[in-house]
Amino acid sequence: MRVRRRWARTLLERVGVCAENEGHPPAIPCLIVANHRSYLDPILMLRDVDAYPVAKAELADWPVIGKGAKMAGILYLRREHSGSRANALRLMEDKVRAGFSVIIFPEGTTSGLAGTLPFKKGVFQLAARSGIPVVPVALVFEDKEDFWIGKETFLHHAGRRFREKNIRVKVCYGPPLHSIHAEELLAEAKNWIETRLLQP
Numbered sequence: 561m562r563v564r565r566r567w568a569r570t571l572l573e574r575v576g577v578c579a580e581n582e583g584h585p586p587a588i589p590c591l592i593v594a595n596h597r598s599y600l601d602p603i604l605m606l607r608d609v610d611a612y613p614v615a616k617a618e619l620a621d622w623p624v625i626g627k628g629a630k631m632a633g634i635l636y637l638r639r640e641h642s643g644s645r646a647n648a649l650r651l652m653e654d655k656v657r658a659g660f661s662v663i664i665f666p667e668g669t670t671s672g673l674a675g676t677l678p679f680k681k682g683v684f685q686l687a688a689r690s691g692i693p694v695v696p697v698a699l700v701f702e703d704k705e706d707f708w709i710g711k712e713t714f715l716h717h718a719g720r721r722f723r724e725k726n727i728r729v730k731v732c733y734g735p736p737l738h739s740i741h742a743e744e745l746l747a748e749a750k751n752w753i754e755t756r757l758l759q760p
Contacts, residue, residue, distance in 0.1 A: 561610045568607040572600070575718075576725030583733035585609045586695045589656045590736060591687050593749050594697035595676050595757060596665035598708045599718070601699055604731050611661035614648060649686050656692050666746075672709045675754040679746050688742040696734035696749040698756035703728070732756045 572579060577600065585608035586592065592611060594601060602613035652662045666679035687694045701707065706727050708717050721727060734752045739745045 565607055565610075568603045572603060572607065575722040575727070577604075577727045577729065579604055579607070580728075580730050581608065581733065582730055585733055586661060586693075586736065588661075588693065588736065589659050590661050590693040590695045591652065591656065591683055592661050592663045592695050592697055593666050593679075593683065593753075594663065594699055595753050596667045596670045597672075597699055597701055598670065598706055599714060600706075600727075600729075601665065602663050604699060604729060605663050605697065608731070609661050609663075611663045612652075612655045613663040614652065614665075645682060649682055652683070653686060653690055653692070656690075661695075666749075670707065670709050672704060672707045675757055676750060679750050681742060681746060684742040684746040684749070687745055688740050691738075691740075693736040693738055694745050694749055695736050696752040698730075698732040698734070698753045700730040700732060700757060701728070702730075 585605075592605060592609065594605070602615065605611065606613065652664070655662050664683050666683055667677040668680050669677070671677045684694065686692065706721055706729070708714070734749075734756075737745055737748050737752075739748070
């Protein structure tokens with residue numbers, strides 16, 4: 561985990577990311593749920609927390625990011641397979657029970673909306689059923705050019721933005737949320753993230 565944090569911080573620094581924290585990264589094992597803007601999103605939190613990110617299986621083949629993802633012990637999800645989703649939820653619970661946090665993006669894809677896309681329910685059902693705290697995180701990029709949306713390839717977007725050497729982002733950590741009701745957890749997490757995203 562120490563090596564991985566060093567990798568995350570070094571990578572972000574080398575590509576010109578200036579990240580500022582607001583609030584405190586969770587010190588307890590939990591499910592960290594965040595809005596999704598960029599391929600940099602999980603790395604921004606991996607510099608702060610001992611956590612396992614959940615990502616789509618295609619990430620394993622990406623240059624630079626794929627290699628780091630393998631080192632991070634990423635939990636891969638094949639969204640088209642219901643069995644893969646159920647297995648990912650079991651792995652998430654196992655990691656939390658072992659004392660680690662799990663990072664997941666419940667929108668399921670990146671978005672350039674002012675707020676968020678609808679959240680998928682699975683992770684909140686797991687949290688409610690298993691008594692696992694949920695920590696919302698708002699990722700606030702200063703420049704919308706840093707959003708990776710549309711049909712632009714990863715290599716084209718990364719090459720274009722990393723040449724700027726000035727990617728500014730605020731990582732806003734919220735309070736741990738607890739509930740035995742999945743819908744309540746989802747609504748509270750989504751509301752906290754959107755409120756922070758919509759602040760001037």
